């Protein structure tokens with residue numbers, strides 16, 4: 001198979017979570033451009049509805065929507081069962097969702113930790129359990145999790161987030177040992193990526209430190225060897241590659257897409 005054809009997702013069906021904005025939205029578009037059938041999942045019906053025709057114009061063979069809340073396991077189970085009955089199976093799962101609120105870990109409540117575990121680990125576990133039979137039957141499965149560079153180097157004032165990313169990383173590595181051949185699982189670790197999430201983190205950092213948001217973002221750019229913030233499309237390109245046949249022998253890795261900011265190897 002030539003390299004260009006090994007990137008094609010023409011016969012594949014992808015479920016992209018957190019697809020109404022930011023990295024998830026860009027990922028849905030990238031998978032559409034590679035010809036996949038794309039189902040987007042988030043809480044915002046309006047945003048997903050607006051995206052649907054854009055996915056079809058970009059090249060998606062079909063575009064479907066699942067409106068549900070990853071914080072609510074029972075609702076998620078019901079929504080995924082209904083969707084799989086109507087449109088399944090799916091061969092690609094992009095697990096991506098909103099990051100936990102900022103703050104020091106010492107100040108985090110038990111409820112905040114439990115909520116993050118439910119939103120990230122529990123929803124990912126439920127989705128894999130729902131989708132795996134279809135992946136196994138097709139002999140093709142790609143699970144890509146959107147985590148954070150904090151898997152390698154914790155970020156100050158993102159205590160709950162740091163903790164849950166490490167949990168997700170351990171969860172994925174464990175599954176990489178258990179999943180059948182042909183079904184891979186990998187993580188993408190975004191660095192500073194221009195989305196609503198990053199804008200709100202910049203605002204919170206500015207308020208905490210008494211600087212302007214522009215100064216905060218300028219410091220962030222200076223800390224990155226590429227000297228700029230990333231674009232959601234740049235993270236999406238890495239996810240699309242890991243979802244493609246071209247990545248068939250990549251399993252259990254965490255790929256940073258951070259302009260070189262991480263110092264650890």
Ligand SMILES: NC(=O)c1ccc[n+]([C@@H]2O[C@H](COP(=O)([O-])OP(=O)(O)OC[C@H]3O[C@@H](n4cnc5c(N)ncnc54)[C@H](OP(=O)(O)O)[C@@H]3O)[C@@H](O)[C@H]2O)c1
Pocket residue numbers: 017018019020021022023024025041042043044045047068069070071096097098099100119146147148149189190191192193194195196197198
């Ligand atoms: N941007 C960065 O610089 C950066 C860096 C490192 C890591 N990350 C992480 O990467 C992930 C994506 O980041 P982003 O910047 O693209 O975030 P974003 O712009 O805030 O988008 C988050 C997406 O997740 C969805 N979502 C949030 N809570 C949900 C829930 N309970 N159930 C279902 N969907 C939910 C949102 O849609 P609805 O509101 O419609 O549900 C939205 O589509 C996050 O976990 C973030 O922390 C981001």
